[in-house]
Amino acid sequence: DAKTTQPNSMESNEEEPVHLPCNHSTISGTDYIHWYRQLPSQGPEYVIHGLTSNVNNRMASLAIAEDRKSSTLILHRATLRDAAVYYCILRDWNAGGTSYGKLTFGQGTILTVHP
Amino acid sequence: NAGVTQTPKFQVLKTGQSMTLQCAQDMNHEYMSWYRQDPGMGLRLIHYSVGAGITDQGEVPNGYNVSRSTTEDFPLRLLSAAPSQTSVYFCASSVPGGGTEAFFGQGTRLTVV
Numbered sequence: 456d457a458k459t460t461q462p463n464s465m466e467s468n469e470e471e472p473v474h475l476p477c478n479h480s481t482i483s484g485t486d487y488i489h490w491y492r493q494l495p496s497q498g499p500e501y502v503i504h505g506l507t508s509n510v511n512n513r514m515a516s517l518a519i520a521e522d523r524k525s526s527t528l529i530l531h532r533a534t535l536r537d538a539a540v541y542y543c544i545l546r547d548w549n550a551g552g553t554s555y556g557k558l559t560f561g562q563g564t565i566l567t568v569h570p
Numbered sequence: 571n572a573g574v575t576q577t578p579k580f581q582v583l584k585t586g587q588s589m590t591l592q593c594a595q596d597m598n599h600e601y602m603s604w605y606r607q608d609p610g611m612g613l614r615l616i617h618y619s620v621g622a623g624i625t626d627q628g629e630v631p632n633g634y635n636v637s638r639s640t641t642e643d644f645p646l647r648l649l650s651a652a653p654s655q656t657s658v659y660f661c662a663s664s665v666p667g668g669g670t671e672a673f674f675g676q677g678t679r680l681t682v683v
Contacts, residue, residue, distance in 0.1 A: 487668035498574075498660050498674035499613065506669065542612065546668040558603070558662070558672055559629075560613040 459543045464565040467533045475528040475564055477543030482523050486545040489558070490517065490528045493540045499560075502528065502541070538568045572596050576661050576675035583651040583682045591646040591678050593661030599673075601666040602644040606630065606657040607677075613660060619644055620666055651682045 460478040467473040479488065490502040503510055503517045505526070510517040516529040530537055542563040577592045595602065603618035605628075615628030617636040625636050633655060635647040644663075648655060658679050664672040 485668065491672075498676050499662075499672075500674065501671040504669060504671070540612075557615065557618065557628075559615060560605070562612045 459545060459561050461541075461543050461561065461564045463562065464567065466567045466569065467530075468569050469535060470532050473530040473533045473537070473566065473568075475530075475541050475543075475566065476525065477527070478525045479543070479545055480524045482545060483547065486547050488517065488519060488523075488526050489544045489546050490515070491542045491544065491558075491560075492537075493542070493563070494536075495539075499542065504546070533566075533568045535568050535570060538566055540565050574661055574663050574673050574675040576659075576678050578678060579676065580679050581681070583648070583680065585651060585653060585682060587651050589648050589651065591648070591659055591661075591680070593644045593646065593663075593675060594642050595644075595661075595663040595673070596642065597663060597673065598641060599663035599665055600641065601672075602638070602661065602663045603628070604634070604636065604644070604646045605660045605662065606655075607660060608657050616646065616659075648680075651680075653682045656680060656682045 487504050487506050489504040491499040492502050493499045503515050505517045518527045540563040542560050574595045600621045604616040605613035607613045614630045616634050619625045619638040622638050658677045660677050661675045662672045664670050
C-alpha cells in the first residue's frame with residue numbers, strides 16, 4: 456500500500472484558514488486521495504477525496520499537486536468543532552483481488568484550534 | 571437510514587473468554603471492514619470483506635475471525651480474549667472502489683482483564 460506522511464500536529468486560531476499538508480510520493484495512478492477526520496471519542500468521518508483535480512465541498516477544499524505527490528486539505532475558516540485528528544489516505548480503486556478499495560490509516564495530524 | 575451500527579458500545583471480558591462484536595449496515599454496501607484503535611494511535615485494519623462470502627486479512631488479523639454471510643452484517647469474533655486486545659473497535663462500510671466515501675460506526679470499547 457502506498458504510504459502518506461503528515462505532520463504530527465498543527466495549531467490554528469478560530470476563524471482562520473488551515474492548510475493541512477500530506478506527502479504521498481509513491482502514489483500510483485489508480486490511487487484516490489482521501490481525507491477523514493476523527494473527533495474525540497468518535498469514529499472517523501469522511502471529509503473529501505480527489506484523484507487529479509482540486510475539489511471543493513461544504514466541509515473543505517482539497518488541493519492536489521500537479522504531480523500528485525502531495526496534497527493539502529484546506530479548512531477555510533477553522534472553528535472549535537474542527538479540532539480533530541485528520542487522516543490523509545490513499546485508496547486504490549484498481550488493486551488486484553480483494554484488495555481494491557482498502558483504507559489504510561496512518562498516524563494523522565492532530566489539529567488544535569485556539570479560540 | 572441508520573448507517574453503520576455497532577453493538578455493544580462497551581464490553582468487559584475476562585482473559586480467555588470469547589465474544590462477537592456486531593456490525594450492521596443498511597446502505598447495501600459491498601465493502602465492510604474492521605479496525606482497532608489503541609490509545610494515541612491510528613486505526614489498524616483487522617479484516618475486510620468485498621462481499622458476502624469473501625473476506626481477507628488486514629494488517630493485524632491474529633486472534634480475530636470474521637465471516638460474511640449477508641451484505642448487511644459483518645461480525646468480528648474474538649476467539650480467546652487477551653489483554654492485548656483491549657482497544658476500541660470500529661466497523662466501516664462503503665461501495666467498493668477508490669472514489670467512494672466510507673462510513674464508520676461509533677465504535678465498541680473493549681476491555682480485557
